Amino acid sequence: MTAAETDMTATLHTAHPGTRVADMDSNGYALAVTANVEEARREAGLSLLSLSAASGIPRTSLDRKLNHHGHFTVREICSLATVLGTTACALSTAGYVSAAA
Numbered sequence: 001m002t003a004a005e006t007d008m009t010a011t012l013h014t015a016h017p018g019t020r021v022a023d024m025d026s027n028g029y030a031l032a033v034t035a036n037v038e039e040a041r042r043e044a045g046l047s048l049l050s051l052s053a054a055s056g057i058p059r060t061s062l063d064r065k066l067n068h069h070g071h072f073t074v075r076e077i078c079s080l081a082t083v084l085g086t087t088a089c090a091l092s093t094a095g096y097v098s099a100a101a
Contacts, residue, residue, distance in 0.1 A: 029092075030071045036091045037077075038066055040084040054083040 041051055048066070052059040057076055064070050072080070074088070081088040 026071075031068070033072055033077065033092055034066055034068060036093070037072070037080055037084075040080075040086055040091065044084050046084075051080070051083060055079045 041048075044051075046054070048063060049059055051057075052062045055062070055076070056079055061070070065072055065076075077091050078088045081091050084091070
């Protein structure tokens with residue numbers, strides 16, 4: 001695990017202290033991440049193909065995940081954040097705050 005992935009994982013575990021795994025809504029979380037990635041992609045003016053090339057995520061995988069047929073891994077979120085000029089935590093938080101804000 002890279003330093004960025006370790007940092008993101010630690011932040012996610014401490015962002016909501018007291019939250020039990022049984023209380024987490026993984027589908028809601030995955031939908032929020034997908035919406036955040038899509039919003040950041042549009043703000044950056046990147047096509048799906050260019051985001052795929054820059055992030056190293058195959059276009060078909062990226063397309064499936066953005067169309068709710070799979071979930072992004074921590075490594076993919078970190079890669080996307082780097083390309084999109086934001087942080088992994090911003091992409092992983094409900095209520096994405098754009099870089100333009």
